[in-house]
Amino acid sequence: NAGVTQTPKFQVLKTGQSMTLQCAQDMNHNSMYWYRQDPGMGLRLIYYSASEGTTDKGEVPNGYNVSRLNKREFSLRLESAAPSQTSVYFCASSAGHRWTGELFFGEGSRLTVL
Amino acid sequence: GENVEQHPSTLSVQEGDSAVIKCTYSDSASNYFPWYKQELGKGPQLIIDIRSNVGEKKDQRIAVTLNKTAKHFSLHITETQPEDSAVYFCAAGDGNKLVFGAGTILRVKS
Numbered sequence: 001n002a003g004v005t006q007t008p009k010f011q012v013l014k015t016g017q018s019m020t021l022q023c024a025q026d027m028n029h030n031s032m033y034w035y036r037q038d039p040g041m042g043l044r045l046i047y048y049s050a051s052e053g054t055t056d057k058g059e060v061p062n063g064y065n066v067s068r069l070n071k072r073e074f075s076l077r078l079e080s081a082a083p084s085q086t087s088v089y090f091c092a093s094s095a096g097h098r099w100t101g102e103l104f105f106g107e108g109s110r111l112t113v114l
Numbered sequence: 115g116e117n118v119e120q121h122p123s124t125l126s127v128q129e130g131d132s133a134v135i136k137c138t139y140s141d142s143a144s145n146y147f148p149w150y151k152q153e154l155g156k157g158p159q160l161i162i163d164i165r166s167n168v169g170e171k172k173d174q175r176i177a178v179t180l181n182k183t184a185k186h187f188s189l190h191i192t193e194t195q196p197e198d199s200a201v202y203f204c205a206a207g208d209g210n211k212l213v214f215g216a217g218t219i220l221r222v223k224s
Contacts, residue, residue: 099208103160
């Protein structure tokens with residue numbers, strides 16, 4: 001019953017440091033997504049992977065990279081963290097990818113960049 | 115591109131009263147309108163969705179209405195309970211994108 005699991009749940013970085021957020025889903029979903037949530041701005045799509053082996057940019061991809069390691073795992077990397085990347089990050093998955101089906105979200109990873 | 119506006123940003127109601135959250139969208143191609151509920155410290159969870167060939171959909175105390183001509187849709191919660199307190203997000207999309215509103219903090223006072 002794990003669903004979508006994200007690690008770590010909390011992280012503090014200094015400007016310029018790098019880190020990777022990990023995400024895994026156990027629902028055999030084809031599509032996976034990374035969103036960021038900022039106060040007053042809702043959820044904004046960073047990158048998505050419609051299927052294993054493919055990745056595409058979303059609304060706010062600058063400063064991020066992703067890897068779809070296999071069908072289960074989708075990681076988000078910050079190569080050189082900036083204070084503007086302070087946010088709560090959510091990974092999500094869905095069975096199909098036509099943006100017209102349910103998204104299943106993880107519990108979020110709170111990142112602070114000093 | 116699509117732009118989704120959500121109102122109000124915060125809403126306080128007395129337990130047992132109804133709550134209404136409204137969203138407008140800009141892209142007439144949008145045909146899928148989900149609503150997500152986010153409890154404190156959790157990820158958003160789908161509570162109801164509607165597609166453009168339907169004007170209204172109901173699930174127990176929750177209903178969503180859609181007016182495609184005016185490009186707006188609304189979430190209605192009747193007989194609110196303390197456990198309805200959460201952040202609610204609307205979204206609008208088609209086969210190529212899904213755009214979220216900024217969210218509404220709903221507080222149900224007992």
